[in-house]
Amino acid sequence: MTQWIDVGAIADIPRQGARTVALGGHDPIAIFRTLDDRIFALVDRCPHKHGPLSQGIVHGHAVSCPLHNWKIALATGEAQDEDKGCTPTIPLRLEADRILIGVNAGLATAA
Amino acid sequence: MNGKAAMQALEIQRPHGGLFRFGAGKMDRFVTDLSNMEDGATTPPAGRERLVVIGNGMAGCRAVEELLARDPGRYWITIFGAEPHVNYNRIMLSPVLAGEKAFDDIVINDRAWYDDNGIRLIVSDPVVSIDRANRLVQSRSGRVESYDRLLIATGSDPFIIPVPGHRLDGVISFRDMNDVDRMLTAADKGGDAVVIGGGLLGLEAAHGLTLRGMKVTVLHLMPTLMERQLDEAAGWLLKSALEARGQTILTGADTAEIVGEDHVEGVRLKDGRFIPASLVVMAVGIRPSVALAREAGLAVGRGIQVDDHMVTSDPAILAVGECVEHDGQVYGLVAPLWDMCRALADGLTDSPSGYRGSVTSTKLKVSGIDVFSAGDFSGGEDAQDIVLRDAARGIYKRVVVKEDRIVGAVLYGDTADGAWYFDLLKKGEDIASIRDYLIFGQAFAQGGGATDPKAAVAALSDDAEICGCNGVSKGKVVAAIEGGACTLDAVRACSKASASCGSCTGLVETLLAITLGDEYAGERTVRTMCKCTSFGHDDVRRAIVEKGLKAIPQVMQELHWSTPDGCSSCRPALNYYLLCAWPGEYVDDQQSRFVNERMHANIQKDGTYSVVPRMWGGLTSPKELRAIADVVEKYNAPMVKVTGGQRLDIFGIKKEDLPAVWADLNAAGMVSGHAYGKSLRTVKTCVGSEWCRFGTQDSTGLGVKIERMTWGSWMPHKFKIAVSGCPRNCAEATIKDFGVVCVDSGYELHVGGNGGIKVRATDLLCKVETEEQAMEYCAAFIQLYREEARYLERTAPWIERVGLAHVQQRVVEDAEGRAALADRFRVSQSFSQEDPWAARAAGHESHLHQPLAVAAE
Numbered sequence: 001m002t003q004w005i006d007v008g009a010i011a012d013i014p015r016q017g018a019r020t021v022a023l024g025g026h027d028p029i030a031i032f033r034t035l036d037d038r039i040f041a042l043v044d045r046c047p048h049k050h051g052p053l054s055q056g057i058v059h060g061h062a063v064s065c066p067l068h069n070w071k072i073a074l075a076t077g078e079a080q081d082e083d084k085g086c087t088p089t090i091p092l093r094l095e096a097d098r099i100l101i102g103v104n105a106g107l108a109t110a111a
Numbered sequence: 112m113n114g115k116a117a118m119q120a121l122e123i124q125r126p127h128g129g130l131f132r133f134g135a136g137k138m139d140r141f142v143t144d145l146s147n148m149e150d151g152a153t154t155p156p157a158g159r160e161r162l163v164v165i166g167n168g169m170a171g172c173r174a175v176e177e178l179l180a181r182d183p184g185r186y187w188i189t190i191f192g193a194e195p196h197v198n199y200n201r202i203m204l205s206p207v208l209a210g211e212k213a214f215d216d217i218v219i220n221d222r223a224w225y226d227d228n229g230i231r232l233i234v235s236d237p238v239v240s241i242d243r244a245n246r247l248v249q250s251r252s253g254r255v256e257s258y259d260r261l262l263i264a265t266g267s268d269p270f271i272i273p274v275p276g277h278r279l280d281g282v283i284s285f286r287d288m289n290d291v292d293r294m295l296t297a298a299d300k301g302g303d304a305v306v307i308g309g310g311l312l313g314l315e316a317a318h319g320l321t322l323r324g325m326k327v328t329v330l331h332l333m334p335t336l337m338e339r340q341l342d343e344a345a346g347w348l349l350k351s352a353l354e355a356r357g358q359t360i361l362t363g364a365d366t367a368e369i370v371g372e373d374h375v376e377g378v379r380l381k382d383g384r385f386i387p388a389s390l391v392v393m394a395v396g397i398r399p400s401v402a403l404a405r406e407a408g409l410a411v412g413r414g415i416q417v418d419d420h421m422v423t424s425d426p427a428i429l430a431v432g433e434c435v436e437h438d439g440q441v442y443g444l445v446a447p448l449w450d451m452c453r454a455l456a457d458g459l460t461d462s463p464s465g466y467r468g469s470v471t472s473t474k475l476k477v478s479g480i481d482v483f484s485a486g487d488f489s490g491g492e493d494a495q496d497i498v499l500r501d502a503a504r505g506i507y508k509r510v511v512v513k514e515d516r517i518v519g520a521v522l523y524g525d526t527a528d529g530a531w532y533f534d535l536l537k538k539g540e541d542i543a544s545i546r547d548y549l550i551f552g553q554a555f556a557q558g559g560g561a562t563d564p565k566a567a568v569a570a571l572s573d574d575a576e577i578c579g580c581n582g583v584s585k586g587k588v589v590a591a592i593e594g595g596a597c598t599l600d601a602v603r604a605c606s607k608a609s610a611s612c613g614s615c616t617g618l619v620e621t622l623l624a625i626t627l628g629d630e631y632a633g634e635r636t637v638r639t640m641c642k643c644t645s646f647g648h649d650d651v652r653r654a655i656v657e658k659g660l661k662a663i664p665q666v667m668q669e670l671h672w673s674t675p676d677g678c679s680s681c682r683p684a685l686n687y688y689l690l691c692a693w694p695g696e697y698v699d700d701q702q703s704r705f706v707n708e709r710m711h712a713n714i715q716k717d718g719t720y721s722v723v724p725r726m727w728g729g730l731t732s733p734k735e736l737r738a739i740a741d742v743v744e745k746y747n748a749p750m751v752k753v754t755g756g757q758r759l760d761i762f763g764i765k766k767e768d769l770p771a772v773w774a775d776l777n778a779a780g781m782v783s784g785h786a787y788g789k790s791l792r793t794v795k796t797c798v799g800s801e802w803c804r805f806g807t808q809d810s811t812g813l814g815v816k817i818e819r820m821t822w823g824s825w826m827p828h829k830f831k832i833a834v835s836g837c838p839r840n841c842a843e844a845t846i847k848d849f850g851v852v853c854v855d856s857g858y859e860l861h862v863g864g865n866g867g868i869k870v871r872a873t874d875l876l877c878k879v880e881t882e883e884q885a886m887e888y889c890a891a892f893i894q895l896y897r898e899e900a901r902y903l904e905r906t907a908p909w910i911e912r913v914g915l916a917h918v919q920q921r922v923v924e925d926a927e928g929r930a931a932l933a934d935r936f937r938v939s940q941s942f943s944q945e946d947p948w949a950a951r952a953a954g955h956e957s958h959l960h961q962p963l964a965v966a967a968e
Binding site: 005006007008012013014015016017019020021022023024028031035036037049050051052055056057058059060061064066067069071096101103 | 705
């Protein structure tokens, strides 16, 4: 059963930036806001060496990991170009300007 | 509005004469004002159902028109309007404000239309309640009408930000004719106007008021104008163009309050700025007008929820226009409204077709600037951007393609192909076969161009202009190539083609390929900055200075970037180049900074940070050491280490704790050590003549002075300095970017050393006699490096690239040039020597350190 948690407003996240949601016992979740105001949620962990993706540079619909510059697609969590790996995506819903993320048993395994 | 006000509103309409005569000759009723209307018959002709329409706007009347076209005798129609007017084209209020049209020009249905179709129009009297059980509506004046079918077309309400002062006289919205009248009255007196909201409506209001002679400032909360319709690049172009037309545009402007006693006197922003104004227009957005429907108990989400036939949760009640929510969507544009009205009329005349939602496009002209957008231009998974930028003509085109189909388009400056793109988008046509030519527009993609781009260039006549900037014809370019210029750079050098904005580079290369055939090497020798651009670092820097480019989106536009907002390679580089070119003027873009420079600490492999406070020249004191020891204990830092640059590095600090750590270190007088930045890192020193038996000069003292002069400066890459007190060189000055080795007779200055992957000993720049000279040469050398090196190029590879002789010529031989370089460095430093920790410790940008939310699971 998916439980939807209101984590904040779109305006709380800087454009071309990210904020994190602390989730007790799991990796935090990174919520990204792109230049064109799309919102994405990923587990805040690069598939490469587990860098905090929320701290990377957001460009287009991708983020570059701050540790080794792996480029991760925000929509799929997939590493781009030559790199191979995938970060779990988090279910996300927008209601007006509020951001809701879905947490369930699936997240526990993902995280 | 009370009854008296309603009467006054009606008086306004009198000059038109016979205005409120309804159904003349058919129902024999004359209505001249509300009291007369109350006496009117309320029984429909036999066999007709009663249709009551709430809303005399574009949607309500269009629905009625569609209905009449299908079955004119079926319904007995009554329309309630809140305004004192017949149905007019709300979209055309802007031209009325701008003085291009009069109210009569924008009337859609005049009195005769209502009369001829037997429609009862009740104006200035909005419906205030719906009694669904008895199928009755009641208006504000108390009038009660019964209905068989009810159509709600209440449109939308302007959204008023509830800041202090929003009820002051002189604060108005931009929604109806009354608002326009009030704006015109205010504009007659001249003075300052503020428009809050840089969307379509706000910019139209600003344009109109500017034309009416007011000095207009637009306040927009978002970083770019019209962010819903335009992407950042187009929004930026629009802003520049509007500013050139005399408007002041403040983006990122958050209104704190509207100031005034009785009448508005100005607007204060949250950052403290005050903008005087005698008129404030609030145009921040609209909301579906749903209060009436909600009170009546209809299903309401963002709008009144309707099915495909525009029927609400009550089968007797329909709704149409901006007030409805269909399939989760609400629309604020006119095109969907026409589609809805068709589906509604089909349903009301027993031939249901169904509305399936609309794909919308916006085409508009603001201050004579053509802008178009359609569909989803936010990109997304699998979406590809095709971008064309023609800086010289002020054109930006972006088509978003997904799986060989157009899903969105943004056009700025040239919207001629908007309709074509929109058509392809709506039909979902496969564009694979014309993809290469798509961005050039319909004429090219479907015309003779759709063969081979080379053939198109070959077909150009000899006098066709290739380079617009320098007026170079095809004939001249070909002549240059035939004369021996067989590379792009050679063509640029001898013909000037493609030597300015570079937008014709592709054309010149094609000409090289056509003219030289197989002999053309085809590759440019200059490495581009990244995949987002065809320009190299040096070209970009030159353009920034020559063209006076002062923002990242501006650079991307002028230099034809192929991505909407660059990448993690080019953005930090552009940010640095702009910062270096325009000290004190350019506003640093934090989102284009690598994490360490955003967090003012060094990220470690586990995501924690290390913190290095500055210790001038490597000197410290008991107070500083105690503060560092306290921080290590207080925040459970697992390790503290002496660095190669003679500093103490505190490891394992969580990003949430950084501001508190900095506050503690600040309290002991320490500032950021910039151990994280592409910036001056440390000045390493030995003890020098003060203590050392070999010391020749005060190397520690000079080191401290140099660090005080250079700290906080942003550089192409990290920059390390050392000062050794004698040729034994204990501070290892000869593997630093700038090293001073003191000797008996003065100071040897060394440059371009590196102790990294590839060890490189410094080159001797020169020898000077005094500390002051050493400082001056140091400042000049740093500034030359800052201005000439490419981003992420250390001094060692830079000097190997440009040659030591060049550096010596600029810094040593050219005394005047040296002074100028040093001056520019000092100017730049006057803006950069602020401790970034202090602001954060005081609570600035706390969102960078705190999670958005903490969720327990």
